[in-house]
Amino acid sequence: EPEVTQTPSHQVTQMGQEVILRCVPISNHLYFYWYRQILGQKVEFLVSFYNNEISEKSEIFDDQFSVERPDGSNFTLKIRSTKLEDSAMYFCASSNRGYAGELFFGEGSRLTVL
Amino acid sequence: AQTVTQSQPEMSVQEAETVTLSCTYDTSESNYYLFWYKQPPSRQMILVIRQEAYKQQNATENRFSVNFQKAAKSFSLKISDSQLGDTAMYFCAFMMTSGSRLTFGEGTQLTVNP
Numbered sequence: 001e002p003e004v005t006q007t008p009s010h011q012v013t014q015m016g017q018e019v020i021l022r023c024v025p026i027s028n029h030l031y032f033y034w035y036r037q038i039l040g041q042k043v044e045f046l047v048s049f050y051n052n053e054i055s056e057k058s059e060i061f062d063d064q065f066s067v068e069r070p071d072g073s074n075f076t077l078k079i080r081s082t083k084l085e086d087s088a089m090y091f092c093a094s095s096n097r098g099y100a101g102e103l104f105f106g107e108g109s110r111l112t113v114l
Numbered sequence: 115a116q117t118v119t120q121s122q123p124e125m126s127v128q129e130a131e132t133v134t135l136s137c138t139y140d141t142s143e144s145n146y147y148l149f150w151y152k153q154p155p156s157r158q159m160i161l162v163i164r165q166e167a168y169k170q171q172n173a174t175e176n177r178f179s180v181n182f183q184k185a186a187k188s189f190s191l192k193i194s195d196s197q198l199g200d201t202a203m204y205f206c207a208f209m210m211t212s213g214s215r216l217t218f219g220e221g222t223q224l225t226v227n228p
Contacts, residue, residue, distance in 0.1 A: 003158065031214065043205065043218040056215055091159070098214050100147045100166070105159040 002026040006092050006106035014114055016081050021109045023075045023092030032075045033093040033103065034067065036060075043091065049075065050098060082113045116141045116208050120219035127196045128227050134181075135191045135222045137206030143167075147209045148182065148189045149216070154202040162204070165189065196226045 005024045013019050025032050034046040047057045049067050064086075066078045075094075079086055089108040095101035118139045127133035139148070150162040165173045165182050172180050177197075181190045193200055206219040 033214070035216075042220055043216075045215040045217070048214050056213060058215070095214075099211060100164070100209060101214075102161045102164070103159075103216065105151075107156070107158050 002104075004092055004094055004104050004106035006090075006109045008109055009107070010110040010112070012112045012114065013082055015084060019079045019082055019086075019111060021077045021079075021090050021092075021111070023077070023094075023106055024073055025075055025092070025094030026096075026104055027073070029094035029096045029104070031055075031095040031098050031101065032067075032069070033095070034077045035091040035093065035105075036088040037091070037108075038085075038088045046077070046090075055098075079111075082111075084113050087111055087113045116143070116146075116210070116217045118206055118208050118217050118219040120204075120206050120222050122222045123220065124223045124225070126225040126227055127193075129196055129198060131196055132192060132194045133196055133224065135193075135204050135206075135224065137189045137191070137219055139187050139189065139206070139208050139219075141187070141208065141210075143210055145211045147211065148180075149207040149209065150178070150180070150189075150191045151205045151207060151218075152200075152202045153205065153221075154199075159205065163191065193224075198226050198228060200224060201226045 007022045032049040037043045048055045092106045093103040146167045148165045151159045153159040177194045203221045207216040
C-alpha cells in the first residue's frame with residue numbers, strides 16, 4: 001500500500017541553523033501539507049501546497065519557513081534559522097483531493113533544537 | 115476561528131467491549147467536515163471515519179461509528195468490539211468546506227486491554 005515517507009525521522013540541530021525536512025508523498029497525489037505538533041500541544045496546520053505554489057498557510061508559517069517541490073517527487077519544508085520553539089514533530093501529508101479529501105500522513109520527523 | 119476539544123486525554127477498554135470517545139467543536143460555519151484519525155504507536159495517522167455536516171445520517175465504518183449532534187456541536191466516536199489493534203491516539207478534526215486545513219483536537223490515548 002502506498003505510503004507517505006519522511007526523512008529524517010529525528011534531527012538534532014543548533015539554534016540558528018537551517019534545517020530541511022523531506023517528504024515523499026504518494027505518487028498520484030497533487031495536494032501536499034505540513035503540520036507540526038509541539039510536545040504536549042495540538043497538531044497544528046502549517047501550509048498546504050498545490051500546483052507548485054502555496055494554497056494556504058497559517059500564522060505560524062512565517063518568513064523563516066519555506067516549502068518546495070524540487071523534483072516532482074519530494075516535498076520539502078525548510079526552516080531557515082531554527083529557534084528553540086521550532087522543536088516539534090513535523091508531519092507531511094498528501095491527498096488526491098483539495099477539499100475534504102482523505103489526508104495520508106507520514107510518520108513524522110522529530111526536530112530538536114538545542 | 116474553529117476550535118476542536120477532546121476532553122478525555124486517556125481512556126481504556128477491555129477487549130471486545132465498546133468505548134466512546136468524545137469530541138466537541140466550535141464554528142460559525144453551517145457546512146463542514148469532521149474526521150476521526152487514528153495514530154497507532156510509532157505509525158502514521160490514518161483516517162478512521164468522516165462525517166459531512168449536511169448529512170443527518172451518522173457515518174459508520176465497520177466497527178466504528180459516530181454520533182454527530184450538529185446543534186450541540188458534538189462528534190463522538192464509538193468503537194464496538196474493541197480489538198488490541200485499536201490501541202492508538204485518536205484525533206478528532208474539523209475542516210471547512212471552503213478550505214483544506216484540518217483543525218485538530220488534543221487527542222485521546224486509547225488503550226485496549228486483553
